[in-house]
Amino acid sequence: MLALTGQEAVKRLSGEGALRPYNDWWYNFRIKMKELLSSDTMFAFSASRTVHPHAERGLTLMELMIVLTLVAIMTGLAVPAYREMAVTASYNRSSETLEKAIGLARNEAIYRGSQVTICAQDPSTGDTDATCNTNQSNWGDGLMVFMNCDGTPGKREQTTSVCDLDGDGTVDSPEPLLRIFPPVDSDIQPDQNSQTALTFNPTGFIDKPVEFALSYGSATGDVTISRTGHVISSRNP
Numbered sequence: 001m002l003a004l005t006g007q008e009a010v011k012r013l014s015g016e017g018a019l020r021p022y023n024d025w026w027y028n029f030r031i032k033m034k035e036l037l038s039s040d041t042m043f044a045f046s047a048s049r050t051v052h053p054h055a056e057r058g059l060t061l062m063e064l065m066i067v068l069t070l071v072a073i074m075t076g077l078a079v080p081a082y083r084e085m086a087v088t089a090s091y092n093r094s095s096e097t098l099e100k101a102i103g104l105a106r107n108e109a110i111y112r113g114s115q116v117t118i119c120a121q122d123p124s125t126g127d128t129d130a131t132c133n134t135n136q137s138n139w140g141d142g143l144m145v146f147m148n149c150d151g152t153p154g155k156r157e158q159t160t161s162v163c164d165l166d167g168d169g170t171v172d173s174p175e176p177l178l179r180i181f182p183p184v185d186s187d188i189q190p191d192q193n194s195q196t197a198l199t200f201n202p203t204g205f206i207d208k209p210v211e212f213a214l215s216y217g218s219a220t221g222d223v224t225i226s227r228t229g230h231v232i233s234s235r236n237p
Contacts, residue, residue, distance in 0.1 A: 084218075090180075091219035091235070094140060094186030098212060098223050099231050101143045101181050102198075106229040108178055109200035114163070117148040117156075118220065119197035121180060130177055131156055134196050139188035139212065145183040150175070154197035186216035204229045 059067070101118055109116035119132035123144040130144045132154045146156045149163035149171070156175050163173045191211040200206055205228055212223045221235035 004146040009050045009195060017147045043055075043086045048214050053182070072112045086216075087219050090185040091214065091216045094184035094188065094216060095214055095221065095223060095233055095235075096187055097143070097181055098139070098214070101145060101179075101206070102223075102225055102229075102231055104179060105198070106200045107205045108147070109202055110204045112147065113202045115148040115151055115199050115201055116145060117176070117197050117199045118143060119154055120144075123183075126179075127180055129158065130180055131158075133156045133196050137189060137196065139190065142183045145181075146177065147175050148199055153199065167192050186214045189215075198225070201230055 004066075105116045105118040120139045121144040122131050122133040122136075123141055125131050126145075132144070133141070134154055138215055147163055148156070156177070158174050161171045161173055163171045163175055164171050165176070177193045189212065191213070192212075195210065196208060198210060206225060207227075209227050210225045212225075214221050214223060219235065222235065224234075226232070
C-alpha cells in the first residue's frame with residue numbers, strides 16, 4: 001500500500017471542504033451512506049428484489065386432482081357423522097318436549113288442586129278450539145294440556161261451565177286450555193295404542209304407569225311415567 005502524504009490524508013478524511021479528525025463518527029457515517037446510496041449498490045439491492053416471472057403460478061392438474069380427492073374423502077367422512085348428529089338432535093327435542101308437557105300437567109294439577117289432562121291434539125283444531133285427537137295414537141303430532149274439571153277422559157269442555165276457577169264453590173268457566181306444544185319429528189306411541197290422554201289428579205298422581213316409545217330414524221328410546229307422575233327417560237344404544 002502506498003503511503004499518503006499528510007495533505008492527501010487530510011483531503012480524504014475531509015468533507016465539504018471542512019477538515020475533520022480521524023475519529024469523527026459523523027464523517028464515517030457520511031462515507032457509509034454514500035457507499036450505500038451509490039448506483040452500484042442500489043442496483044444490486046433492486047436486482048435482489050426482482051420477482052422471477054414464473055415464481056407465482058397456479059395449481060397443476062395433478063395437484064388439483066389430489067386436492068379434489070382429499071375434499072371428497074373428508075366429505076364422505078363428515079356427512080354420516082352430521083346425519084347422525086341431526087337424528088340425535090331431533091330425537092332429543094322430541095323427548096324433551098314430551099317430558100316438559102308431562103311435567104307441566106303434573107305441576108298444574110298440584111298447583112290448581114284440580115285434574116289436569118295431557119293428550120294428543122287434534123291437528124284440525126287451533127289454539128282456541130283445541131281438542132284431543134281420539135283417533136290418533138301418535139302423540140308426536142302435537143300435545144295439549146288443559147284443566148279437566150269434569151273428569152271426562154280425553155275430552156275438553158269448551159262451552160259449558162264446569163270449572164270453579166275462583167274457588168267460590170260455583171262453576172264459572174269451561175275447561176281452560178293451559179298450553180299447546182307443537183308437533184315434533186319423532187313418533188311418540190303410548191304402550192297402549194288406544195290411550196289418547198293422560199290425567200293427573202290434584203296430588204300429581206296418575207291411575208297407572210304409562211310408557212311411551214319414541215323413534216326417529218335410527219334413534220329409539222322410551223319415556224316412562226310412574227304412578228307418582230315422575231318421568232324416566234332412556235335411549236336405546
